[in-house]
Amino acid sequence: MIKSLLRRPHQELLTFIAITLGIIVIGYLIGGAMVTGLYGLDTLMAIGILDLSNPKVPNALWLLQIVSTTLPILAASLIFAFFIVKDPxxxxxxxxxxxxxxxxxxxxxxxxxxxxxxxxxxxxxxxxxxxxxxxxxxxxxxxxxxxxxxxxxxxxxxxxxxxxxxxxxxxxxxxxxxxxxxxxxxxxxxxxxxxxxxxxxxxxxxxxxxxxxxxxxxxxxxxxxxxxxxxxxxxxxxxxxxxxxxxxxxxxxxxxxxxxxxxxxxxxxxxxxxxxxxxxxxxxxxxxxxxxxxxxxxxxxxxxxx
Known part of the structure; x- marks a missing residue:
């Protein structure tokens, strides 16, 4: 049914953008929670203000990058191709x-x-x-x-x-x-x-x-x-x-x-x-x-x- 609604390219593009943004928001929430749990709230705050003096920041940054951006973008592409347009x-x-x-x-x-x-x-x-x-x-x-x-x-x-x-x-x-x-x-x-x-x-x-x-x-x-x-x-x-x-x-x-x-x-x-x-x-x-x-x-x- 969803596929039948996406008959025009601009509808497909808007749908893909919405899916990507939605999953990225979820990724940021999960990533922020993981950084807080593993490295402490102070580390998350340090990332927010770009305080790179905190020794925990590099590892926390990698975790946040992968969980909040990299994996969500991959998930969005796969979900769109396999489940929305169903044409991977x-x-x-x-x-x-x-x-x-x-x-x-x-x-x-x-x-x-x-x-x-x-x-x-x-x-x-x-x-x-x-x-x-x-x-x-x-x-x-x-x-x-x-x-x-x-x-x-x-x-x-x-x-x-x-x-x-x-x-x-x-x-x-x-x-x-x-x-x-x-x-x-x-x-x-x-x-x-x-x-x-x-x-x-x-x-x-x-x-x-x-x-x-x-x-x-x-x-x-x-x-x-x-x-x-x-x-x-x-x-x-x-x-x-x-x-x-x-x-x-x-x-x-x-x-x-x-x-x-x-x-x-x-x-x-x-x-x-x-x-x-x-x-x-x-x-x-x-x-x-x-x-x-x-x-x-x-x-x-x-x-x-x-």
Whole structure:
């Protein structure tokens, strides 16, 4: 009966948003209760005011993140696909039936995308809102700084065990959860809505980037979202995007660990490693690899257009 009511894409999208928000609220209540029970109310309050001096905060943050956000988003996607629209094959695209070359191309794209990500990050950092929106820009900067503080705490690693844990959570679990949500449910709904795959992929990527609430990293994250979107659209499998997402996140975690423990000297937060020649080279190679990816995934010769 519910499925019959969702005949229009905007109804599906509103339903999915409502389910996601509802489960996240429940997750926050459960997560807050668990943090209070395990670490004390003072730790929960410390998280609320971003008092990172409390030694219990890092573990409590991980618990709160997983219980209040990560697992609820996964649950929302699964509930929507299996019980609301009752079509997980279309909305989640969980098939593993892809050409064996595609994961190799995805790996190459993600590695070669680093210069382009840096370029877009530098452009993003220089963007300024009009003077009458100065208050909004200050709020955006404060939000970004707070998010960066939390990320620094969550990615603090001193042992190999801590590295493995973060690779599994930030690299693997987060990739699965976010791809099920965005390239699975959201992109599928928008494909039905816009009837144009490029618009649907771009809008999904913009929503994906905005979801992270890191405004001064909006452009590079949107570019990644578009890459993931095309991976899924051309292959018909969510796992190509999960693989690319995992490579991006997992690499960031490993590089952070190596830098923190003085195994490498290049700061992963440095955005002035490459130059314009390498930026252009990165763009051209990515376009060629996407063309190759589409050709192999669809199994037919196509012109160099996206």
């Amino acid at each position: 094959q279309t909305y989640l695209r969980p098939t593993f039936k892809i050409h064996w070359v595609l994961p190799i191309i995805v790996f190459c794209v993600m590695i070669i995308s680093s210069p382009l990500i840096e370029c877009l990050s530098n452009v993003n950092q220089k963007l300024q809102l009009p003077p009458f929106l100065a208050g909004l820009q200050r709020w955006m900067r404060q939000t970004e700084d707070q998010a960066q503080k939390l990320t620094t705490v969550l990615l603090q690693m001193n042992t190999v065990g801590q590295l493995i844990f973060r690779v599994l959570i930030v690299g693997l679990l987060t990739s699965i959860v976010e791809e099920f949500m965005f390239r699975g449910c959201v992109q599928t709904i928008l494909l039905k809505w816009f009837k144009n795959p490029h618009i649907a992929i771009a809008v999904t990527a913009a929503l994906f980037s905005a979801f992270h609430m890191e405004f001064f990293g909006f452009l590079p994250r949107m570019m990644l979202g578009m890459l993931f979107g095309y991976f899924v659209y051309y292959s018909g499998s969510i796992w190509t995007a999960v693989w690319g997402h995992f490579i991006n996140n997992g690499t960031a975690v490993v590089v952070s660990y190596l830098y923190q423990n003085k195994k490498i000297t290049v700061n992963p937060d440095d955005t002035h490693i490459f130059n314009w020649v390498i930026y252009l080279f990165s763009l051209l190679i990515i376009l060629f690899l996407l063309f190759l990816y589409r050709t192999i995934a669809t199994g037919k010769k196509q012109s160099l257009q996206f």
